[in-house]
Amino acid sequence: MKFRALLLIVGLLAGALAIRPSESNASQVCWSRNDALSYSYTGRYEDYTLGGGWWNDNNTHDSGEGPDCSGFSYKSWSLCSTSGNTSVCLHSIGQDTHGPYNAQAFRDGCSGACADVCGSGTGAACGASSYGSTTAMDAFARGPYAGSSYGHIGMIYSESTGGYDNIIEALNSTSGVVLNSRSYRLGAEYDGVTRKVWVTSNCI
């Protein structure tokens, strides 16, 4: 009887392995836009630190806390520390990591880990008629301005009234991470970018 039970279990396991190749073969974790939305939502009301990466979820500005704009996008998109890697690398919100990309690097495609949206090509604005080309958790990134290497990136959280976007962004050291209606899609200096691969199949 024990032998038969053993056989049954062996068969069960063999069957499970055979019929679940899409899940069991998965070498990476799922990361959908919904996951990224919830992740970014935990950052709201937290602080900003240039080059920073960690935050908690207590809605106050704590000492040393906060991501900057590009670190916030990097972690919300669960990108990996190796430039150009499109895999999912999970980071807890308390993990102090910024990632290899600044806003300019996001705008330029994250060395292949990000893709252009709006069909405008890398480095070109989306414009007023681009609404149908973007989805929540796409982002608008701007390159250098004011004759320096300054840049900025904010992610689309939702559609706002009047055709604007609600953007979740690490704004600056005074305001921290905020959710605001913005016109970034119109700005000639902004370009629409997104995570190149959102992982929702062949994953665990």
Added chain:
Amino acid sequence: VNRTPRRKADRDWDERRVLEWSILKCKADHFQQGIADRREARVNSRSPLSSRALRRFTTTSIWLVAGVMLSLVVPWAQLPSSAQAFSLSTSVDPDIHPAIDIVHLPPSVLVEGERVRLEFYFACAIDAPDPSAVCAPEPELFVAYGNGPFHLVDLAVEDRDSLTVHWAEVAASDEAGAHLRYYIAATALGLTVKAPVEGAFEPLTLDDLTPVDVERLEGSQFSTELTLPWGSATAAVGLDVGPEQAAVGPPAFDVTPDGLSFVVLDDVNTRVLILKAGGAEIKDFKLPGRTNGDIAITESGQIAVLDTVGVISPASAVPVPQVRIFASDGRSDAVVPVFSDQPEQIERDLSVTNANGVNLRPVAEDLTPRGRIAQRQATEFSGLLVDWRGGKEIRIGDTEFARGFVISSRNTLGLVPEIFRVGEDLYVVVFEDSSMFRVLWFSFDGRVLGGGTLPNDAFTAFTPAGRVAADALGNVYVLGSTQEGIAITKAFSPVEVQS
């Protein structure tokens, strides 16, 4: 090991049991052998090739196949995994920052008889160190018509490039002509949230919309009314700029009804500037901190500042947005909490419009602050509404006069930061695109009265509605910013309005 000495009687009893067991075992083996012999004889009589090994192989195979078959019916995907264990954050507020955010932009202007698509998705305030925690609330959409009861509507689910969107298409009115009301509920981990928090969304539903056909919006002169450089001097405005952050300057301004004076929310310098056109007679007063918000000159001449950064208070686990009301000399008259998610715009009647275009009244008619519950009950679509439908068709609603317009154009008109009504009959709509603002003046019967353009310089981030204002004559003003500073430009109304 300590062993207790056993009595002889016990040992005898044990030996007797062993003997009995041996006899029984022997009988059983004999019985089993008999069965086996008979089976073998039966099998041998059918197949001369069969053997004990073959039978064992067959039996083994049957059990293995049974295991595989069983694996087919096991719902592997529904089995719990450690990655799904999480809880919802307690650092939330049901009105300002809900634990489950039902992300939904409600339609605001509808036509009786049409069908409207309602769609929404979720974000969760997940309190889990494991970022792979999955939040998938159970959604419900409840619809009613007029004063009728709410009933549950089936929802469809759509995967939009890995964004899970729930949606349903419902009628704007029922057969009796009663108008749509609805709310959305979502449940996860035993918590149910609702949007709106109290009551229901009630779009302005009309039997018809007046068409406004726009070919080109050009003409009308514009002038520069005011310029200020960046800085912290009295005649300057603050600029906060640096690497990996947004460039921030004044997010908003407003103009007096006579068009002769401006108030500028100089957020970086935490003050309000009061200026005459041309920059003369500059006055200022301090604010307690940055607001990242909006400013308005009220109907009674006070200055109202919407502080969206908010303040920590015992009333909430998140910073509570404020409306700060000042006399024209800067004396603080009142501070009113705003219990709303994403308040964006302060109106001249002290109502606040949020990012969904929904209006709430944090201040009662007698200017006393309303509490949280009273604010929920005073939340509705009211005043002038915009229902933006892709840029080529834009619906405008006016709840006060129960009017609706549909502005259409062959070309994309742009985003709509602000609408104004001047008097009872003149409407002004401002459109924004990448390079300019377009202004449309039209009458209550849909006649286009004129158009104009203004430059769109946006070196810094603005509150969309905060950078556009109009005076009592229908002239439109836009706040812009460049690397040098800010400028307020004016587009002249083509219509003579009795002031």
